[in-house]
Amino acid sequence: xxxxxxxxxxxxxxxxxxxxxxxxxxxxxxxxxxxxxxxxxxxxxxxxxxxxxxxxxxxxxxxxxxxxxxxxxxxxxxxxxxxxxxxxxxxxxxxxxxxxxxxxxxxxxxxxxxxxxxxxxxxxxxxxxxxxxxxxxxxxxxxxxxxxxxxxxxxxxxxxxxxxxxxxxxxxxxxxxxxxxxxxxxxxxxxxxxxxxxxxxxxxxx
Amino acid sequence: xxxxxxxxxxxxxxxxxxxxxxxxxxxxxxxxxxxxxxxxxxxxxxxxxxxxxxxxxxxxxxxxxxxxxxxxxxxxxxxxxxxxxxxxxxxxxxxxxxxxxxxxxxxxxxxxxxxxxxxxxxxxxxxxxxxxxxxxxxxxxxxxxxxxxxxxxxxxxxxxxxxxxxxxxxxxxxxxxxxxxxxxxxxxxxxxxxxxxxxxxxxxxxxxxxxxxxxxxxxxxxxxxxx
Numbered sequence: 001x002x003x004x005x006x007x008x009x010x011x012x013x014x015x016x017x018x019x020x021x022x023x024x025x026x027x028x029x030x031x032x033x034x035x036x037x038x039x040x041x042x043x044x045x046x047x048x049x050x051x052x053x054x055x056x057x058x059x060x061x062x063x064x065x066x067x068x069x070x071x072x073x074x075x076x077x078x079x080x081x082x083x084x085x086x087x088x089x090x091x092x093x094x095x096x097x098x099x100x101x102x103x104x105x106x107x108x109x110x111x112x113x114x115x116x117x118x119x120x121x122x123x124x125x126x127x128x129x130x131x132x133x134x135x136x137x138x139x140x141x142x143x144x145x146x147x148x149x150x151x152x153x154x155x156x157x158x159x160x161x162x163x164x165x166x167x168x169x170x171x172x173x174x175x176x177x178x179x180x181x182x183x184x185x186x187x188x189x190x191x192x193x194x195x196x197x198x199x200x201x202x203x204x205x206x
Numbered sequence: 207x208x209x210x211x212x213x214x215x216x217x218x219x220x221x222x223x224x225x226x227x228x229x230x231x232x233x234x235x236x237x238x239x240x241x242x243x244x245x246x247x248x249x250x251x252x253x254x255x256x257x258x259x260x261x262x263x264x265x266x267x268x269x270x271x272x273x274x275x276x277x278x279x280x281x282x283x284x285x286x287x288x289x290x291x292x293x294x295x296x297x298x299x300x301x302x303x304x305x306x307x308x309x310x311x312x313x314x315x316x317x318x319x320x321x322x323x324x325x326x327x328x329x330x331x332x333x334x335x336x337x338x339x340x341x342x343x344x345x346x347x348x349x350x351x352x353x354x355x356x357x358x359x360x361x362x363x364x365x366x367x368x369x370x371x372x373x374x375x376x377x378x379x380x381x382x383x384x385x386x387x388x389x390x391x392x393x394x395x396x397x398x399x400x401x402x403x404x405x406x407x408x409x410x411x412x413x414x415x416x417x418x419x420x421x422x423x424x425x426x427x428x429x430x431x432x433x
Contacts, residue, residue, distance in 0.1 A: 030241070053265060060272060062272070066275060066282070076290055080292060093307060134306030179331045
């Protein structure tokens with residue numbers, strides 16, 4: 001055996017020769033350095049890029065949605081104006097523009113036209129019932145009166161119909177009718193008692 | 207290391223075997239070659255990094271350019287949500303007012319209907335109505351007094367104003383005096399519950415003479431708040 005014969009024991013490591021080591025070590029160093037740079041700098045940069053791409057996508061979508069939003073705003077403004085108009089008209093139906101100051105004389109006039117006798121007019125306190133009334137709110141208040149009217153049944157009907165025509169809205173409730181004992185010489189009369197609720201716009205304090 | 211100074215111990219042996227001489231490469235060359243190969247991944251990484259920086263700058267510029275539109279979008283969206291809430295609130299208030307108006311029972315229509323339901327030979331004496339209940343006292347003339355009461359009871363039950371059934375509380379024979387003679391009558395009392403589920407729009411208000419209420423319902427229809 002001479003020095004120049006190959007050594008069987010070191011055959012496994014024959015791949016790593018000094019020449020190859022000289023060649024591979026800088027390559028390995030380059031790969032490790034690249035990996036380090038990629039790990040420390042590129043990965044956060046990729047995350048940042050993804051965030052920016054997401055933000056850009058969102059902003060592009062927002063820009064594309066703008067015309068729809070402008071149209072939507074127009075529609076909503078129209079709806080708002082229509083709803084306000086409807087509310088105004090409904091409040092007009094409930095409370096009108098007239099004051100209740102002349103309600104008594106109005107009732108007297110309607111009673112005379114219907115040919116019935118307005119026997120009594122008694123204002124009631126309304127605070128206890130106010131909470132549950134859907135017609136109240138937005139500056140609408142109500143006054144209640146207990147009324148007793150006497151006349152023939154058809155005339156009483158006519159009187160009630162006249163009251164229902166008036167504005168502000170007059171609501172008739174808790175009514176009670178009582179026919180008088182028949183007097184053969186006189187026309188049959190009926191006494192009608194009822195609660196009259198009148199709605200009105202409260203004055204806004206300056 | 208100068209190439210000409212290198213000792214090639216195997217030269218003779220190679221020549222004997224007829225092999226071509228292996229060219230010798232200096233360590234410096236190997237190192238340079240290795241460094242060149244090592245620079246490739248580094249260059250790739252740096253190139254990718256540069257590309258990313260360029261892309262990032264592009265994206266930032268694009269985001270900045272789009273930002274006013276995005277801000278406008280956000281403020282419009284917020285405004286629309288607020289406006290939608292206001293419209294919803296207004297519509298709810300309107301619905302409440304409409305429900306309240308339709309819940310108002312027309313007393314004139316009710317009394318007209320009651321008179322129409324009352325058969326011949328039945329006299330109504332007292333009637334009381336509150337928000338939920340109606341009670342009626344009257345007298346029915348003989349003959350067939352009980353039949354007359356029954357007809358009234360059934361007619362009331364069929365009416366739009368009342369819930370079924372209409373209850374007869376009592377019916378008893380009474381004596382009533384007219385101008386010339388004593389006549390036999392049956393006094394009765396009927397109790398009924400108002401059917402508050404039926405809104406005014408279902409009643410034939412005009413036919414019942416309740417023109418004021420009919421006009422209000424018509425006005426609500428014209429506002430588009432009733433089908």
